[in-house]
Amino acid sequence: MLSDADVAAHYDLLSPWDPIRFPSDAFYDELVRGADAVLDVGCGTGNMLRQARESGHSGRLVGIDPDRAALDRARRRTDVEWVLGTAADIGWVGEFDLATMVSHAFQCLIGDDELRASLAAVRTALRDGGRFAFETRHPQARAWEDWNASNAEDFTDPAGRALRSSHHVESVVGDVVTFTETTSDPADGTVLRVDRASLRFLDVPTLGDFLDGAGFAIESQYGDWHGGPITETSREIVTIARRV
Known part of the structure; x- marks a missing residue:
């Protein structure tokens, strides 16, 4: 974790x-x-x-x-x-x-x-x-439409671990977008952390x-x-x- x-x-x-x-x-x-x-x-x-x-x-x-x-x-x-x-x-x-x-x-x-x-x-x-x-x-650019697994980003953290960061939009209600950011092991997909946030557009x-x-x-x-x-x-x- x-x-x-x-x-x-x-x-x-x-x-x-x-x-x-x-x-x-x-x-x-x-x-x-x-x-x-x-x-x-x-x-x-x-x-x-x-x-x-x-x-x-x-x-x-x-x-x-x-x-x-x-x-x-x-x-x-x-x-x-x-x-x-x-x-x-x-x-x-x-x-x-x-x-x-x-x-x-x-x-x-x-x-x-x-x-x-x-x-x-x-x-x-x-x-x-x-x-x-x-x-x-x-809001006209609808940036949240790009927040999906196809745009996952792989990186190596300061401890030398290979990690993958990906996003998933849970809801768009009015001008508020709620989404999750998942950090996982790219080798086997093990989920290491999920963070949830909301942003207002x-x-x-x-x-x-x-x-x-x-x-x-x-x-x-x-x-x-x-x-x-x-x-x-x-x-x-x-x-x-x-x-x-």
């Missing part, structure tokens, strides 16, 4: 943070480098903030996440503040220039009340005029309504990581919202 610590290590292996290779990482890297105080909500294993510090960011960097195992990996770097908690747990008031939710973490906010409470907490943590940057998969108008209701104004919104507009073929909704 695989522990939570194993899963956190696998995440780092399968989803490395690299602003040179990945336009999404470059997008956030530029924003972080231009802000004195940054709060990364749903920071996971902390790769974005750890690399920002390694690259010379001298301001305040704070990551918050509810996953203890992920934070244990993040805490290998001690010159960044790491906090256990959810977006709604944020208690800072007017301390940050920039808040981020990267790697589609925003989609983990499922219910309306959870979403409103999280946005309110993020807004409160920002200084006047502070910005909140995040992305969510555009908000469309552009609904997302805008939530932001407006929370006291944010949309400063910029893109359909890709190169600053292109949102079109009928866009797969992402990349948003920079400003506290008003």
Whole structure:
């Protein structure tokens, strides 16, 4: 079987943070480098903030996440503040220039009340005029249709084990998709771990309504990581919202 610590290590292996290779990482890297105080909500294993510090960011960097195992990996770097908690747990008031939710973490906010409470907490943590940057998969692209066994990924973990990761969609109810991620032995199919998660796919108008209701104004919104507009073929909704 695989522990939570194993899963956190696998995440780092399968989803490395690299602003040179990945336009999404470059997008956030530029924003972080231009802000004195940054709060990364749903920071996971902390790769974005750890690399920002390694690259010379001298301001305040704070990551918050509810996953203890992920934070244990993040805490290998001690010159960044790491906090256990959810977006709604944020208690800072007017301390940050920039808040981020990267790697589609925003989609983990499922219910309306959870979403409103999280946005309110993020807004409160920002200084006047502070910005909140995040992305969510555009529902028109129906990304979940590719989450199936035919797209399984084989990899070797840090301990040298050969593993296979595959996904299965259990349900699509309204704008919420629930799915499982199964990690198995590719040699004999032995299931080592099954994780279940739900993600919310908000469309552009609904997302805008939530932001407006929370006291944010949309400063910029893109359909890709190169600053292109949102079109009928866009797969992402990349948003920079400003506290008003």
